[in-house]
Amino acid sequence: MTKTAAIIGGGVIGGGWAARFVLNGWNVRVFDPDPEAKRKIAEVMGNARRSLPGLTDVALPDEGEISFHGSIQEAVQGASWIQESVPERLEIKHKTFGAIQQACDPEAVIGSSTSGFKPSQLQEGMARPDQIMVAHPFNPVYLLPLVELVPREGFDGPLIDRAKNILASLGMYALHLKKEIDAHVADRFLEAVWREALWLVKDGIATTEEIDNAIRYGFGIRWAQMGLFETYRVAGGEAGMKHFMAQFGPCLQWPWTKLMDVPEFTDELVDLIAGQSDAQSGHHSIRELERIRDTNLVTMMRGLKAQDWGAGALLNIQEKMMRHGTALGAVADDLSADEPVLTAHRTVPLDWTDYNGHMTEARYLHAFADATDRFMEIIGCDAAYISSGGSYFTAETHIRHLDEVHAGAVITITTRVIEGAGKKMHLWHEMREGERMLATGEHFLLHVSLETRKPSTPSSAIEAALGRFAAGHARLPKPIGLGRAIGAPR
Secondary structure: OOOEEEEEOOOHHHHHHHHHHHHOOOEEEEEOOOOOHHHHHHHHHHHHHHHHHHHOOEOOOOOOOEEEOOOHHHHOOOOOEEEEOOOOOHHHHHHHHHHHHHHOOOOOEEEEOOOOOOHHHHOOOOOOHHHEEEEEOOOOOOOOOEEEEEOOOOOOOHHHHHHHHHHHHOOOEEEEOOOOOOOOOHHHHHHHHHHHHHHHHHOOOOOHHHHHHHHHHHHHHHHHHHOOHHHHHHHOHHHHHHHHHHHHHHHHHOOOOOOOOOOOOOHHHHHHHHHHHHHHHOOOOHHHHHHHHHHHHHHHHHHHHHOOOHHHHHHHHHHHHHHOOOHHHOOHHHOOOOOOEEEEEEEOOHHHEOOOOOEOHHHHHHHHHHHHHHHHHHOOOOHHHHHOOEEEEEEEEEEEEOOOOOOOOEEEEEEEEEEEEOOEEEEEEEEEEOOEEEEEEEEEEEEEEOOOOEEOOOOHHHHHHHHHHHHHHHOOOOOOOOOOOOOOOO
């Protein structure tokens, strides 16, 4: 069943919300009086389509439809999530929420993208105040997972649970704050760093580029995967956080920062910062900078995903949810042995391409290796089995590169068992984009005892599951290219 979200306000944040929902299969209804809203959101959607699908190793659902409407009341019809992203003026937000509640489903989640207002302020004078909550995201909304979810203080229950579940299905993390405070939590950190940075520039200590380098080459990367307190705990060594606090706590009394004092925003300071920023990044357009940012974020988060850590762990949770109930989450008994087995359905990410603009040779092997791992999991050679002391080792691999593959392509891999008896497993993979054959991969594996590191017989359950597929696939026509030598005609 297709789900519907309404986006009220289609600027940078609203457009990011629209992209996050649409690319996760939701229909999105937009209201924004700006005559340029359709063009602006289309540009954001273009960047999101380029980057978001490659975050996961399971293809996102088919895109939802996006439509534009002439009134708030029309836009919110049928929406189960309504996201307000209008300007940060309380009177505008109150007017917007009033119009929303006149026409929306009383059970819908109404989230506000506000970075500063508390939920109690947003709810003043509303017909159903508890329906409205802060759902403050971070730019780019279609990539960064954090959402500060702040209901009225003391309010909890099914609506909050539903909001958390929806955000999780979008690959986002709801930081549920139990107490409200101006600017919530994350922006208060940002404000502190911003104030100190202004002083460092004004006093001639560092330029905008030097400050950005201090962050991106140092603690920014640590914060991205471990946060603040866990980073400091590690800095304390074996003695942990207590040692760190004892060693560095006294410096809090030293006059290192000017956080309690804000420099005056004079024309001179604004010109100084703007000029340095132009010198730093002015040779790139905003869209170029966004694409550079998105590529970096995808690469970082995919790296974290491989470690099941931080933002990457959230992607693994999302993938598990997407696999559930599909062939990609099935076990051997759920699958027919009369046809090739679906072992991968994914989007080629940005970091899989090379200087020629197509997928590198190593990534063909990566994709086929993942397909082999998935087939092993299907027949019962999963993490639990491997931890008990048995696994399959690849002894030989043959890959034929038949056609180009580009970033953003949705590829499917199907797998056949050519031989599956005793210690041996011979697999044949075919990679396609739609009907177009892209490559084939041939893997020969031996079951090995992880204790002796020598070939051994697999468990009877694995041997039976593998044998069933081998028998069924033997009735299929011989694959074209099977066992073909290098240089032989295709």
